[in-house]
Amino acid sequence: MATSLSGQVVNLLAAFLLLLAFAMLSQRRVLTLIHLFAWQGAALAASTLIVAYSTGQGHLYFSAALTVVLKVMLIPWVLHRLIDRLYVRWDIETLINIPTTMLIGIGLAIFAFALAAPISQMASTVTRSTLGIAMASILLSFLMMIVRRKAVPQVIGFLAMENGLFFAATSATYGMPLVVELGVALDVLVGTFIFGIFFFHIREQFDSLDIEHMEKLKED
């Protein structure tokens, strides 16, 4: 009973995660995007925690704690500081065609479920049905990175992709070995800081954070 209840909660959280991925795809405000990202981290941490509790996998507690510290607190805080100091807090992105993007997103989600179906049948974990969702949120973040023309949303897309990957790891295998998870977390953290440094360099050179200014290097 406990397992099935926790299984249902995990499924609910997974659905929440997918919903958030779609919300991020359509969100134009930078500030709201950061909030959504923090919520996604929270959903990820909660589902990891429940999986840890219901299966007794000790290292997953650690992984959940790591997610909370890194993805709910530290990285959103860094991003908040960044958009404050870059004066882009109230930026609204124009130019993205939301209905088309959403339609492509739905197509990607269906594709992800089809791709994950044979694999999730093989999984022995309680959370196996969520592998499709994990894959869908990875692809949706990918799409988000492609359609965005500003630096900060692109980076948030990248971080959301990392969330999807962590979710895939917990849903398919109860999490990667600890040393790998720590390494990945370190890379993500260092990556965020480097992105931050980059924003300032880009702004200094181009006076804006539009990626459109950076399409000079092309084959002619």
Place this chain on the structure above:
Amino acid sequence: MEIALVLVIPVAGAMLLALVGHKRWAPEANAMMSLVTFGAAALLTGRVIAEGPMVALDEQFFVDPFNVFLVALTAFVAFTTALFSRPYMRIEEHHGRVNPARLRLYHSMYQLFSFTMLLCLLSNNVGVLWVALEGATLTTVLLVSLYRTPASLEAAWKYFILCSVGIAQALFGTILLYFAAEKVLGPGGTSLLWTHLYEVRHELEPTVLSLAFVFLLVGYGTKVGLVPLHNWLPDAHAEGPTPISAVLSGLLLNVALYAVVRSKVLVDGSLERNFSGGLMMGFGLLSVVVAAFFLSRQKDIKRMFAYSSVEHMGIMTFAFGMGGPVAAFAGLLHMTVHSLTKSAIFFTVGHASQTTGTQNMDSIRGLIQQSPTIGWGLALGSLAILGMPPFGVFTSEFMVLTTAMHEHSWATPFLLVALGVAFAAIFGKVQPMVFGETVALRLPHPPALVPVFVHLAIVLLLGLYIPPYLVDWYRQAAALIG
């Protein structure tokens, strides 16, 4: 013990240079640390030759014939590049393109980059391999944008975004691999250890592994620079400081390909048909052909040689994709000679663009008249990379071609045409750059060209005579991955 030394020295070097990297003697300290790392790598190599493969530190690290030769090569090229970087960075400072703070960043990150490369090669854990390869992107991205010009920032941004997204796919592939391995080896740390995976490779679930390989190939293939995932490569090579172009081409691409080949071995064990080989051959051939046709359109000298790297990585990927002892041998030999030759070329290209003050090939003229060593270095290096006998590149390309004729004859015309086009493009552009009337100025510091000729001499030697222990070594490695 030697493994620990190989890994600890560059980290210590990075810490030291983070503090003193702006001092006058920092370039020498950088070269010194790289020399000590190379010494440790040589000790490790000696020990592996004497005692055979080994695992260390709770099985987290391992050395076998395949990775030990890459460790030696990586440490060697990192050392010679550090030698080249001494006068190069001094001249850049003289020209006002870098300041002491950026030099400190440069030297410290250079050591950290060596560390991530060596960690990639020595790690037994395929998850840690991923972490280290992503770490290699993180350490070099701020070096690509070291000059802070608009073009260099754009190149670095592209490099960062494309490689991070690409390598995220590889992480998903690694998760799938772990998922398959966990069924056989049980959950926990050992399921991602390559030596364990290798033993049970026949029992791993084929459907999962084939999907995993697609993700791993796309992910690591982005870093190898396989077409159509190569967009970051020419920009990053052209806009960063030349020592970084040399280590990107000579080391990073090799190490990324190493990761692909390691994954291929596991997938081949699990799948009956040659699924992974076919994919690699396809990507490899596409890279060779597309890069060859892009070569002739280049105006920037570093961009041109970056495309040449894409072409050569394509040849290696194709060779490893064909599989079998001869093709794998050729692939390994090509890895060695390409990394030596291409870094030698970048050394001369770096000084050539410093004496003429431009990277535009139309404005570089008469290098031999100004400085015979730079001119002849570039001319000989180009001939070597184009596969002229008696250089080693000829040997490996010849072996790839003959194997392709035997086993996949449909591919030979593509390869031959691509090699011909590449020859015409590069030779036609290098020739006017080295001969004729000069416009070049004297450099404020004497250039370091000993590494160029040492590299070219080794490549020449490998073309004429490969020492028996090296043959033995390549054979063992080829048997492992063939």
